[in-house]
Amino acid sequence: MKRVAPLPPPSYYEASIAPKRPPRARLRGEVEVDVAICGGGISGISTALHLVERGLRVAVLEAGTVGSGASGRSGGQILNGFSASQPALEARYGLYKAQQLYALSLEAVHLVRDRVARHSIACDFMEGAITLALKPRHLTEFRAEAARMAEHYGQSNLEVWGLDQTRAAVHSPLYCGGLYDPTGCHLHPLNYTLGLARAAEAAGAMIYEESRVTAWASGTRPMLATAEGRVHAKEVVFCGNAYLGRLVKDLWPLIMPVASCIIATEPLGDRLETCLSRPLSACDANIVLDYFRPTGDGRLLFGGLANYSGREPRDIIKALRPRLQRAFPQIADAKIEFGWGGLIDITPRREPQMGQLEQGVWFAHGYSGHGLALATLSGALLAEGICDRSDRLALLESLPRPAFPGGRFRTAALVAGMLAMRLKDAL
Ligand SMILES: Cc1cc2nc3c(=O)[nH]c(=O)nc-3n(C[C@H](O)[C@H](O)[C@H](O)COP(=O)(O)OP(=O)(O)OC[C@H]3O[C@@H](n4cnc5c(N)ncnc54)[C@H](O)[C@@H]3O)c2cc1C
Known part of the structure; x- marks a missing residue:
């Protein structure tokens, strides 16, 4: 029989996970919680962690494994500010709001430091x-x-x-x-994400892997459904970000x-x-x-x-x-x-977008390459917003959410935009 060479590990991060990933179940059957979250990256896991710390029952459904999206693949750099520059934010919203936004971004970096220390997450910080x-x-x-x-x-x-x-x-x-x-x-972003997941589970969150959300409902009985089960909840949160595809029709045009x-x-x-x-x-x-x-x-x-x-x-x-x-x-x-x-x-403006989409439906996405800290913060802000009023979430929620121009030709429009940016870089 021909010997097949083993596949190389998919990333340095996957190859250097420590401690080992615990086995996590696939969703099977019906589950009832307060909040159901789609997506087990930093946004989804941080939201779960902040919600269980407030005493809510939470289930996370992850299509792959925790951190298998951008969160476990990133450059691991934690930077102040946003992908949009402060002058761009000042021009759009005025100096005062740009200052408030910058303060939030600093808070995001502090929150990462705090979580790493508080949960003793070994992530080569x-x-x-x-x-x-x-x-x-x-x-x-x-x-x-x-x-x-x-x-x-x-x-x-x-x-x-x-x-x-x-x-x-x-x-x-x-x-x-x-x-x-x-x-x-x-830091090592996958070990960081897995550390947050361990903390969330220790506080009572349920995390299901290999559990892709294929359908959902809002209204009087919000619900996330996979091929083999359903999670009924009072609120649902979408944190699938760039990997979500067209599951939520109002989110797809935005990133x-x-x-x-x-x-x-x-x-x-x-x-x-x-x-x-x-x-x-x-x-x-x-x-x-x-x-x-x-x-x-x-x-x-x-x-x-x-x-x-x-x-x-x-x-x-x-x-x-x-x-x-x-x-x-x-x-x-x-x-x-x-x-x-x-x-x-x-996102078109390189600004994150998050908040309430409709009654009982929340989301966070679009950090535009600055997501490691901001996704951690979005979890804290969504938890605040879900449990009571959050002025900090309201600040980010107040940012306009323009869609990408070009409809189904938007990829071609963006590629043309990238060529223009490369030309600008060359000057
Ligand atoms: C190569 C690369 C380098 C980067 N470098 C940096 C950096 O240095 N610094 C920085 O701040 N940011 C960086 N980023 C961006 C940063 O990684 C992301 O902004 C951040 O991790 C987003 O976290 P998230 O949880 O919102 O999304 P993700 O981590 O992408 O998580 C979304 C999760 O949702 C799951 N999902 C999607 N659809 C479904 C569904 N239907 N059902 C169930 N689950 C679903 C996906 O499997 C995925 O695990 C980088 C990104 C990449 C790709």
């Missing part, structure tokens, strides 16, 4: 984030941003680094400066799944220091950007290749390796052990 300048124009923009953030947002700890200081930390010929943010941080890919080198040992003197997470200042960070076991993770058609390259390692080699030629010969992709949840 590391401090420090930097945005890297690829050209002098970026450095000029960083100076203006640092001044604006200090003046309008009270954040005076952003540091603009020149060429020498940047190269002392990030040994790459590509970057000519940086904007260092000491409040940024990074677009954009593919992004990551590769991970072999453990580099001492060679990691030839790339990074400090364990910073980093991204470049382009709109269609590359990002990288070290892992707990001394690999370099390198991500990019955003594709607005939602498609991943057939060979992710082959497609991304040249970009890593360009940034760090000194490890050009390093073995790349993992390559994987995932779907980023983009």
Whole structure:
């Protein structure tokens, strides 16, 4: 008989889960709870955790396994603010509201730190984030941003680094400066998500895996149904984000799944220091950007290749390796052990959307690449909104929710938009 080589593990994160995933049941039969949640990523799990802590009975239905969507595939970078820039938010909503929104984003980062500490989640948590300048124009923009953030947002700890200081930390010929943010941080996103899930289950949440929601009802008897069971609830929450597809017809037009890919080198040992003197997470200042960070076991993770058609390259390692080699030629010969992709949840304005869709129906999605912290916060805010009034949820709920233009041709429109952004990056 022919021997078949075992499939490579799907991602570095899946291959380094610790502690092991507990076996979780598939939904079979009828269950009655207060709140039924569709989606076991950070949004859904954080919502469950915050609800059970308030004494509600909660069930989460996850189509795959906990964290198998974007939450367990991401770059793991935790950044202040939103994908939309603060000047964009100021132009849309005025300075005061932009300040309130920024304060919420800081709270999101604090919440991640708090949850990691409170539940002792082992997730290779590391401090420090930097945005890297690829050209002098970026450095000029960083100076203006640092001044604006200090003046309008009270954040005076952003540091603009020149060429020498940047190269002392990030040994790459590509970057000519940086904007260092000491409040940024990074972690193993799958172990973080699984840690939140353990905390939610310990507090009483029920999490079902391999349980795709195929139908749902609102009205007097809200319900989520899978092929083999049903969860009846007083409220239902949709946290399927970029993986939800067309299950909820009012949500589908609001977000677009954009593919992004990551590769991970072999453990580099001492060679990691030839790339990074400090364990910073980093991204470049382009709109269609590359990002990288070290892992707990001394690999370099390198991500990019955003594709607005939602498609991943057939060979992710082959497609991304040249970009890593360009940034760090000194490890050009390093073995790349993992390559994987995932779907980023983009909204037209690059602002998250969350709140109540109709009586008894809630949702959160569209963090536009900034979801690790914001999804954790959205769980807290949805729980507040479901249990009583939440001014903080109301703030995010008040943001307009434009649909992507182009109807069924929206992918083509977005791909054209991406080409325009790439041209802007090239200037
Ligand atoms: C490659 C990549 C890199 C990223 N890097 C970063 C980063 O560095 N920093 C950052 O802040 N953000 C980053 N993001 C974005 C971030 O990961 C997401 O915004 C965040 O994880 C969203 O969490 P979520 O729970 O809302 O969605 P997801 O994690 O996608 O969870 C949705 C879940 O719903 C499930 N689901 C969907 N439909 C159904 C259904 N019908 N029934 C049951 N379950 C269903 C899916 O299986 C999935 O598990 C990145 C994303 C990707 C893909």
